[in-house]
Every structure is written in C-alpha cells, then in structure tokens.
Amino acid sequence: MSDRRTELEAAPWGGRTRRYDLIKEGVVAVVIIAILAAVLSTLFGSPDDKQITFKDWAVSAPADFYATSVQELAGTSGTAGYGAPYNTASDGVNLGPLHLAKIMGVTHPVDTVNDFVITPLTTVSNAAPVADALKLWQASDAKQQSTWATNYDTALTKANQDASKVPTGDYGPVPELAAGLLTMAQAGSLDGALLSQGNYFQSDNTKQTLFLGDGSYFNDQSTASNLQGDTWGMMNETGRYPGQAWLWLYSFWYQIPPFNNEDNHPFGANADAWIMVIMGGLSLGLIIMPLIPGVRSLPYKIKIHRLIWKNYYQEENL
Amino acid sequence: MSTGIEKEMWTTKLRKAWQKNLPVEKLLPDTQPAYVASWIYMFGVATLASLGVIIASGLWLSFEGASWYHYSSVGHFVNSIHFWAVQFFFIFMVVHLWGKFWMAAWRGKRMMTWVTGALAFVGSIATAFTGYLIQTNFDSQWISYEAKDGFNSVGIGSKFNVTNFGQMILLHVAFLPVIIGVITLIHVLLVRSKGVVPPIDAFNKELGERK
Numbered sequence: 001m002s003d004r005r006t007e008l009e010a011a012p013w014g015g016r017t018r019r020y021d022l023i024k025e026g027v028v029a030v031v032i033i034a035i036l037a038a039v040l041s042t043l044f045g046s047p048d049d050k051q052i053t054f055k056d057w058a059v060s061a062p063a064d065f066y067a068t069s070v071q072e073l074a075g076t077s078g079t080a081g082y083g084a085p086y087n088t089a090s091d092g093v094n095l096g097p098l099h100l101a102k103i104m105g106v107t108h109p110v111d112t113v114n115d116f117v118i119t120p121l122t123t124v125s126n127a128a129p130v131a132d133a134l135k136l137w138q139a140s141d142a143k144q145q146s147t148w149a150t151n152y153d154t155a156l157t158k159a160n161q162d163a164s165k166v167p168t169g170d171y172g173p174v175p176e177l178a179a180g181l182l183t184m185a186q187a188g189s190l191d192g193a194l195l196s197q198g199n200y201f202q203s204d205n206t207k208q209t210l211f212l213g214d215g216s217y218f219n220d221q222s223t224a225s226n227l228q229g230d231t232w233g234m235m236n237e238t239g240r241y242p243g244q245a246w247l248w249l250y251s252f253w254y255q256i257p258p259f260n261n262e263d264n265h266p267f268g269a270n271a272d273a274w275i276m277v278i279m280g281g282l283s284l285g286l287i288i289m290p291l292i293p294g295v296r297s298l299p300y301k302i303k304i305h306r307l308i309w310k311n312y313y314q315e316e317n318l
Numbered sequence: 319m320s321t322g323i324e325k326e327m328w329t330t331k332l333r334k335a336w337q338k339n340l341p342v343e344k345l346l347p348d349t350q351p352a353y354v355a356s357w358i359y360m361f362g363v364a365t366l367a368s369l370g371v372i373i374a375s376g377l378w379l380s381f382e383g384a385s386w387y388h389y390s391s392v393g394h395f396v397n398s399i400h401f402w403a404v405q406f407f408f409i410f411m412v413v414h415l416w417g418k419f420w421m422a423a424w425r426g427k428r429m430m431t432w433v434t435g436a437l438a439f440v441g442s443i444a445t446a447f448t449g450y451l452i453q454t455n456f457d458s459q460w461i462s463y464e465a466k467d468g469f470n471s472v473g474i475g476s477k478f479n480v481t482n483f484g485q486m487i488l489l490h491v492a493f494l495p496v497i498i499g500v501i502t503l504i505h506v507l508l509v510r511s512k513g514v515v516p517p518i519d520a521f522n523k524e525l526g527e528r529k
Contacts, residue, residue, distance in 0.1 A: 008516075008524060009426025009520075009521065013351040016351070017352055018352050019349060020347060020348060022346060023346070029364055032367070034403075037371055037375075040398070041402055046394065046400075046402070050455065051454060051455050051456050051458075051459055084470070085476045092470065092471070095472070100473035101471060101472075107477070203485075204479070204483065204484055206481040206482055209459065225460075234465075238457045241401075247443070272467045272471035275468070283440050286440070289424075290432055291429075296422070300422065302420075305422070305518050308417065309353050309517040311355055311356075316520075
C-alpha cells in the first residue's frame with residue numbers, strides 16, 4: 001500500500017456528501033431494537049430451567065447421592081482427585097512441560113471429606129446412629145478414616161451402588177455418615193450448610209457446584225438438555241432458545257480429533273488447555289488482523305467491497 | 319491569548335488535541351460522504367442501539383436482584399428483553415465486523431479503530447459469558463461447572479473462579495461493562511475522528527491506477 005494512497009484515505013473526505021442525521025438514526029435504532037426485543041420477549045420469553053438443589057438430587061437419585069458422598073469420604077471423587085486450584089491430589093492438565101494450574105497453586109482449597117460431608121453433618125442435630133458415627137470418625141486418625149472409606153467405596157462400587165447388597169466389612173462409621181448426609185440432603189438442609197460452611201455471609205458456590213458435579217445426576221440432566229461439551233453444549237441453551245452461538249468456534253475444537261478423544265496424548269487428554277491457547281491465539285489474531293500478511297489482503301482479492309459500494313462505484317464510474 | 323505557562327498545562331494540551339482531532343462538527347456531523355449509503359452501515363449503529371437496550375434492561379435487573387425474574391412476571395419480561403437484546407447485539411456486531419473486514423476498514427491510519435472494535439467483540443463475549451453464569455438457574459449451574467475446567471487448565475481459574483457467584487455478578491454488572499463501555503466509547507470517537515473509511519478504489523484516478 002503506497003504512502004500516497006494511505007494519506008488520501010486518511011485525509012478528511014473532500015468528495016460528494018449526503019445528509020445524515022446521526023442523533024435521529026441512533027434514537028430510531030434504539031426504539032426499533034427495544035420494540036423487537038419486547039415483541040420476542042412477549043412471544044417467547046426467556047429460558048429459565050429451575051436450578052437443581054441437593055434435595056432434588058437426593059430425592060430423585062438417592063443411590064447416586066449416597067455413593068457420591070462415600071466417594072467424597074474416600075477421596076475418589078472427581079473433585080478429590082482434581083488438583084489445583086482445589087487441592088494437590090494431581091498435577092492437572094498440561095501444556096507440554098507446563099502445568100499452569102499447579103503453578104498458580106491451591107487458591108480455592110476444597111477438602112471433600114470435611115467440606116462436603118463432616119462439617120455439614122455437624123451443623124444439624126443427627127439421629128443417634130449418625131451422631132455416634134460422627135463421634136467415631138472425628139476420634140479416629142486419618143489413616144483409619146481412609147481405610148474405612150476406601151473399603152466401603154470399593155464394596156459399594158462392586159455392588160453397583162446398591163448399599164443393600166454390600167457385604168459386611170471393615171467400614172467403620174462410613175455407611176452411617178453417608179446415610180446421615182442423604183437424610184440431611186433429602187430434608188433440604190444440605191444446600192445452605194454447604195454454602196455457608198458455618199458462616200453468615202457467603203456468595204461463593206464453588207463447593208456446592210463441585211459436589212453436585214461429582215455425581216451422575218447433574219451430568220444426566222445436562223445430557224438430557226443437550227448441554228454436554230461433545231455435542232456443542234457450550235453454545236446451547238436449555239429449552240428451544242438460542243444460546244451463546246458466538247462460542248461456536250470455541251465449541252468446534254471439542255468436536256474434532258484429537259481434542260474429542262480424552263485418551264489421545266498430549267492433545268486430547270489436555271484439550272481444555274490446548275483449546276484455550278488456540279482461542280487465545282485466534283482472538284489475538286482477530287485484534288491484530290490488519291498486520292497479518294495474506295489475511296489482510298483478502299478484501300482486495302475477494303471483491304465483496306464492490307457490492308458494498310456498488311452505487312458509489314457506478315456513480316463515480318470506478 | 320495564551321502564555322507559555324498555559325501551553326505547558328496538561329489541560330490546555332488535552333483541549334487543543336481534542337479540538338484538533340475531534341471538533342464538534344466531526345463529533346456530531348450532519349453530512350456523511352456519499353459512499354456511506356449501504357445497508358451494511360446500519361449494523362454499527364444497530365449494535366450500539368442493542369447495547370443501549372442491554373444496559374437499560376440490565377440496570378433494571380440489577381436494582382431488583384439476580385433472582386427477581388424467577389418469581390416476577392415483570393422480572394421475567396425484563397430479563398427476556400435483556401436476553402433478546404444480547405442476541406441482537408451479537409448478530410449485529412458480527413455482521414458489522416464482517417462488513418468492516420471486507421471494506422478493509424483499517425485503511426487510512428484506522429488500525430486502532432479496528433483494534434478497539436475487535437477488543438469490544440472479545441470483551442463482549444466475556445461479559446455475556448458472566449451473564450450466563452449469574453442466571454441462578456440450571457443453565458448457569460452447568461455452565462459454571464463445565465467452564466471451570468477450561469479456565470483452571472491454563473491457571474486463570476485461580477483468579478477468575480466461574481463457580482464463585484459473588485465474583486461473577488460483580489464482574490458482570492460492574493467491571494466488564496465499564497471496560498466494554500470505555501472501549502466502545504474510544505471506538506466510536508475514533509470513527510468520528512478518523513471518518514468512515516472510503517471505498518477501496520476511491521482514489522484510483524488520483525493515483526493513476528486501474529483496478
């Protein structure tokens with residue numbers, strides 16, 4: 001691009017002009033958009049599928065809730081093994097040699113045993129078996145607690161989460177603790193206890209969300225609503241409403257190899273990190289696009305601009 | 319008549335720079351170049367108009383609280399206005415962006431106009447995302463649960479915790495709108511200051527070129 005052309009394009013326009021009422025255009029546009037939004041709001045409303053509570057989960061899928069509680073005690077749940085920023089149980093995903101979450105450290109500590117099960121149970125008045133189980137658990141050392149919880153978690157998994165089919169074993173107070181938490185959740189007391197963690201003011205739902213996600217019930221609801229990541233879920237909305245369609249490119253990478261296969265190393269297994277990097281790079285590319293050779297030349301090669309300025313080109317015989 | 323001291327004042331320098339680059343005739347023009355006569359030019363102002371409706375409905379929602387729309391029919395209507403205005407906003411902005419790309423609208427020293435527009439687009443995605451996180455319904459529960467993995471994977475989750483409702487609502491109604499507002503304001507002022515980019519072939523005759 002010649003300097004002379006750039007100077008001409010940058011200079012104040014000296015050619016023909018036409019009338020233009022900027023304020024009127026803006027006001028009319030706001031009125032039209034407001035009317036269109038009001039019409040669509042009247043006709044279709046907006047999505048609002050009711051939030052899931054722990055009571056919903058415990059009542060609708062008690063076996064799943066019970067088994068998840070045991071996993072939290074045994075340290076085998078998704079959250080318990082997540083790593084940073086919640087705990088140090090694993091290194092998390094990586095970008096080659098970089099484990100960025102691990103580098104940033106445990107900034108939102110989550111202790112699934114105490115935060116999800118023991119502390120909430122201590123906030124309510126429990127029946128005798130649960131109260132005794134709680135005392136026994138709290139009086140035992142960590143190694144004993146882990147042994148009981150692991151034994152019961154293993155046995156419950158073998159019994160396909162059916163507690164009635166678990167053979168007798170060295171489970172300590174774990175079955176009673178899980179049963180107590182189930183009763184608490186079914187009564188509707190667990191949501192508040194998980195959020196408050198013994199405090200008054202609280203606005204961080206991290207612990208609730210992580211616990212909810214450790215079970216199958218929450219996942220099943222999202223699958224039913226077509227919200228899973230492998231089915232373009234992040235740009236979908238509940239019901240028959242448009243979602244975040246502008247996330248289509250972000251969602252796209254999760255649909256194709258190697259990112260759609262968690263067993264593929266290193267990209268599929270670390271898809272979240274690689275896709276964030278790709279999208280960060282593409283976003284930066286969009287911002288500095290006028291500097292990118294080839295891409296910046298496309299408007300000159302594919303002459304869509306002649307359609308945009310069709311009238312002007314005809315009038316000026318260009 | 320200015321003195322030497324006045325010339326050195328920051329206020330004086332700012333006023334003079336403003337008067338030079340953005341006189342009120344440029345800020346509030348009553349004419350436009352003849353080539354500004356295509357339907358594609360509507361999408362810039364339509365995007366701004368949508369943003370206006372988003373801000374107005376968002377302010378109303380913020381006064382009533384995040385759960386208001388669950389139990390109030392008026393609340394649901396205002397939330398719906400907010401929802402559909404966001405859909406309009408992105409549709410119009412994407413068309414506007416594509417239009418400006420095919421115009422090569424960064425020509426004539428308008429690089430920063432493009433940069434601020436692209437920043438507004440990326441920032442708007444982040445702002446809309448936090449809005450989806452504070453719906454206080456099933457959708458926001460699931461989005462926060464899923465999205466945490468993406469942000470955690472690159473360490474951003476340590477500071478930007480999508481499962482922290484308090485943090486997300488503050489970012490959505492305070493920090494991010496201010497950022498988007500400032501970027502949008504700069505973008506619009508740049509458009510007014512630099513003028514609408516002329517057609518690609520507008521100066522072929524002056525330059526003795528045939529395309």
